Amino acid sequence: MRKRVTLKDVADRAGVSLMTASYAFTRPSRVADATRERVHQAAGELGYHPNAMGRALKYGRTRQLGVVFGEHLAYAFDDPQAAQFLAGVAEVCVEEGLGLTLIPTRGDDADADRVLSAAVDAFVLWTTAEDDPVLAAVADDPRPAAIQGGPRREGIACVTQDDHAAALAMASLGLRDGRSPVVISFPLDRGREPGLTTGAHVPERVTFHVTNARMRGFRDAIAGAGLDWAATPVAVVARNSRQHGHAAARLLAPHLAGGGVVMAMSDELALGARQALRDNHPDLVYLGWDASQEGRRAGIVSVTNPLREQGRRCAELAVKEDDRHAGDDIPWSVVGGVR
Structure with missing residues (x-):
């Protein structure tokens, strides 16, 4: 034998x-x-x-890094920025000889158990809501974890930007010529209910950390320009996609004045809005986020948000024992100008 x-x-x-x-x-x-x-x-x-199975049993390691997505799983491939983030995570997996496991969540009571039962050595989380039970479950789990965008939670490293300051700077630039604003917002809570509202009905604190920070920046810029935030039209989308940006813009169209500014929370939403409005409203200014190449070509004013770099840092913080700390603050800048 x-x-x-x-x-x-x-x-x-x-x-x-x-x-x-x-x-x-x-x-x-x-x-x-x-x-x-x-x-x-x-x-x-x-x-x-x-023998991967034997090694996992012997050393208590699976050699797998789990990426938790609060969006539907296809979003990881359909959204260009999410794809960049995953590419950054994958780079570290290649360097460290790890597999990559995508762990989708559904927004139901089984999410926390589904995530914790995954056979992975560490977690990377896509930004989520402060009341997401998955966040609390991962924070209490002994396996290391890092989150992109926040919210910050003890026990989870955080890689993020100062979204409030960036939104304030960009929105102030868009309003400097006396333009009247409308806002296209990410979901306000885990219910992801889309629709049209006004600033008066937007909660003072939104549970999605990134949405909350960007909304506060827009609100402060509008108030700083001497405009009425309470009366500002706000279209809320269920998902961050060009299709949802297009639908939101159709809701906002009756409320647009000449020379207005569309404050969207991503380039994808801004590009969808531009597609819907450019024929009947050719003089609008569009604000976005992520500074995508297509957004720049379309003249969208945006904020740099290097998600590939953030994916790398999240993965490094999660899997490298000699590189674990509370997280990183990523610098940002406003790109593009108002014509």
């Missing part, structure tokens, strides 16, 4: 220690390129294949 090849056999063939051979498979970034190649060559010559 043929003798089973072990990792020690591979280490002996490659002329390295057993720990180095193990790291060549489990933590490749900690092994020199030439040494790692020598170990992999020895493994190929001997016919050695790491």
Whole structure:
């Protein structure tokens, strides 16, 4: 009967220690390129294949990083910024020899159990609401975690921007010529109910952290320009997509004055609004977020939001034991100008 090849056999063939051979498979970034190649060559010559299930049972590690999406799963691929974020996470997974597991949530009572039961070593979370039970569950779990955009929670590293300051700066720029504003907002709560309202009926504090910060920035800029926030039309979308931005703009169209400004919370929403309004309202200014290439070509004033970089940092904070801290604040800038 043929003798089973072990990792020690591979280490002996490659002329390295057993720990180095193990790291060549489990933590490749900690092994020199030439040494790692020598170990992999020895493994190929001997016919050695790491047993993932056995390794997980022995070391209590799955070598998987879980990414938790509060949006529907297709959003991770349909939205260009979410795709950039995932690409950043994936870069770290490649470097560290990890698999990537997408964990969708549905907004139901089973979300927390679904996330915690995932066979992963660490979590990266897409921004969510302060009252999301998944946030509390992950914070209490011993596995490391990082979140993009917030909210901040003890036990979870946070990679974010000062969205309030950025929204205030951009909206103030859009209002400087006396333009009248309308707002296209992300969902106000986990119910994701779309519709048309006014600033008077927007809660003082919105549970979605990113929405809350950007809304406060818009509100402060409108008030600072001497305009009435309470009377400002606000269209709320259920999802961040061009299609939803188009629908929101149709609701806002009757409330638009000449030379108005559309304050959208993303470039995708702004691009959808522009598509709906440009024929009948050619003189509008559009504000967005993320500074996408298509948004820049369309003349949308926006805020830089390097999500690929944020994906990398979230993954690094979650999986690298020597790089764990409370998180990072990402610098921002307003791009584009009001013509």
